[in-house]
Structure formats: C-alpha cells, structure tokens
Amino acid sequence: xxxVMQIPQYQHVQEGEDFTTYCNSSTTLSNIQWYxxxxxxxxxxxxxxxxxxxxxxQKRLTFQFGEAKKNSSLHITATQTTDVGTYFCAGxxxxxxxxxxxxxxxxxx
Amino acid sequence: SAVISQKPSRDICQRGTSLTIQCQxxxxxxxxxxxxxxxxxxxxxxxxANQGSEATYExxxxxxxxxxxxxxLTFSTLTVSNxxxxxxxIYLCSVAGTAFKETQYFGPGTRLLVL
Numbered sequence: 203x204x205x206v207m208q209i210p211q212y213q214h215v216q217e218g219e220d221f222t223t224y225c226n227s228s229t230t231l232s233n234i235q236w237y238x239x240x241x242x243x244x245x246x247x248x249x250x251x252x253x254x255x256x257x258x259x260q261k262r263l264t265f266q267f268g269e270a271k272k273n274s275s276l277h278i279t280a281t282q283t284t285d286v287g288t289y290f291c292a293g294x295x296x297x298x299x300x301x302x303x304x305x306x307x308x309x310x311x
Numbered sequence: 312s313a314v315i316s317q318k319p320s321r322d323i324c325q326r327g328t329s330l331t332i333q334c335q336x337x338x339x340x341x342x343x344x345x346x347x348x349x350x351x352x353x354x355x356x357x358x359x360a361n362q363g364s365e366a367t368y369e370x371x372x373x374x375x376x377x378x379x380x381x382x383x384l385t386f387s388t389l390t391v392s393n394x395x396x397x398x399x400x401i402y403l404c405s406v407a408g409t410a411f412k413e414t415q416y417f418g419p420g421t422r423l424l425v426l
Contacts, residue, residue, distance in 0.1 A: 203370065235414065244403060244417045245354065290353065292415075298369070299344075299415055303353040 204229050206293045208302030215309055221278040223305035225291035233294045234267055234274045239304070240287040248276075248289075281309050313338055313406050315418035323424045324394055331390045332421045334404030339384035341408025344415065345377070348401040357402075360387040394425045 205228045215221050225234065233252045237245035249258055251267035251274060258265045264277045278285055288306045292299040314337040324330050334343065343360040358366040358379055366379035381387040391398050401422050405415040 237417075244420045247414055247416060250414050292354075298356055298359070300356075301354040 204293070204295055204300050206291060206300045206302040208291055208305055210305055211303065212306050213308070215281050215307070217283060217309050217311045218280050221281050221285070221307055223276050223289050223291075223307075225274045225276075225293070225302050227272045227293045227300075229293075229295055230271050231293040231295055232271075234271075235292045235294065235299065236265060236274075236276055237290045237292060237301075238287050239290065243287075245290060278307075281307070283309050283311055285309055313340065313416050315404065315406060315416060317402075317404060317418040317421050319421060320419065321422040321424075323426060326395050326425055328394055329390055329392045330394065330423060331388050332402055332404075334387045334389070334418055336385045336406050340406040341384075342406065342415075343381060343387045344405045344407070345379060345387070345389045346403045346405060346417075348403060348420070350400070354403065357389070360389075360404075391423065394423075396425045399423055399425045 207226045209224050233250055235250045236248040239245045249265050254271050255269045256267040262279045266275045286309050288304040290304045291302045316335045318333045345357040346354040347357055348354045356369050357372045358368040360366050360379050360381040362381045376392050378390045401420045403417050403420045405417045407415045
C-alpha cells in the first residue's frame with residue numbers, strides 16, 4: 203500500500219540553528235499537508251502544497267513540494283523554543299491522508 | 312477553521328468493556344474521519360465516516376471492533392468494542408470538505424487507557 207516516509211525521526215538543535223524534515227511518498231500525491239503536534243496536543247494544520255515544485259513560506263517556515271509530487275520538505279530557519287513539537291507530513295491520494303511517522307524537534311536555549 | 316469537540320476527553324476502562332467516543336463539529340462538513348495515535352507514534356486512519364451509510368474501513372480495522380455512526384453532517388461516533396490493553400491510544404476525529412476543501416482539521420482527541 204501507499205507509504206509516506208519521513209526523516210529524521212528525532213532532531214535536537216540549539217536555539218537559532220536551522221532544522222529540516224523530509225518526506226517521501228511511494229506514489230504520486232495529489233497534495234501534501236504538514237501538521238504540527240505539540241506535546242500532549244492534537245495535530246494542527248500548517249499548510250497544504252498542491253502544485254509540482256511549489257514553495258510556500260510562513261514566517262521562518264519554508265515548505266517545498268517536489269517536481270514529481272512524491273517528496274516534500276519543511277525547513278525552519280533560526281529555530282525558537284516555541285518550535286518544539288512533532289511535525290508530520292501527510293500525503294493525499296484519494297480521500298485518505300497517509301501520515302508519515304513524524305519528526306520530533308527539541309530545541310535547547 | 313472548524314471547531315471540533317470530542318467526548319470524553321479521556322477515560323480509563325476495564326478490558327472487555329466498550330467505549331463510545333463522540334465527535335461534534337460546529338458546521339456541516341463533507342468528510343469525517345477517525346484516527347488512532349498510539350503513544351509516540353504517527354496517526355493511523357481507522358475509517359471514513361459516511362453520512363447515512365456504513366463507514367469505509369482501512370486495512371486492519373473492522374466494523375465489529377470499531378463500529379461507527381454518522382447520522383448527519385456535523386456528528387459522528389466511534390465505539391471501541393471489547394477493549395484490550397492494546398487499544399490504549401489517542402483516538403482523534405478529523406473533518407474535511409465543504410469550506411475546508413481537502414485540508415483536515417483535528418479534534419482534541421480522546422485519551423483511552425485500558426486496564
């Protein structure tokens with residue numbers, strides 16, 4: 203079945219360092235979505251990418267969707283302690299979202 | 312975005328019993344989904360709740376274990392039947408469609424512990 207792989211599983215950075223998580227799908231996606239889950243919380247929608255090669259920015263966060271619509275990345279510039287949490291990518295093919303295993307980011311000040 | 316509530320927010324249950332989780336949305340939505348998130352793990356789709364018809368279950372999940380109802384466009388229930396400790400998890404409903412297109416918005420989740 204369709205799989206969405208996400209790496210790394212964990213990442214620890216010093217505050218101010220950059221962070222990137224990568225997502226790869228075994229099949230072509232109609233869109234990819236990114237969610238953030240704070241410890242003890244529920245997933246919160248960040249962004250959706252639809253077009254091949256699309257790049258979107260939200261302040262210090264940059265999201266990319268690959269040309270083949272099978273991979274994506276989330277890059278955070280100059281991390282802050284508020285960025286702590288688990289970042290999930292979720293690929294959509296049909297009505298179902300297939301979630302990656304997530305990358306848990308910890309930030310020390 | 313939609314305002315989604317779930318009841319109960321958490322529960323501790325004995326093995327062999329059943330628990331029904333409710334999901335209520337403040338506006339009509341096309342799609343409602345039920346996910347399970349085991350501790351420290353990703354989200355796994357259990358089923359898509361279809362209004363007025365049987366839910367569509369993902370591989371590994373069956374109606375006898377996870378019966379789902381969706382009587383209208385704003386409400387759904389998930390029952391976890393004949394529970395065992397392996398069912399201890401967070402159960403999340405999510406919604407999509409209508410104003411939200413394909414983006415999914417999640418409820419706060421129900422934290423279930425089975426002893």
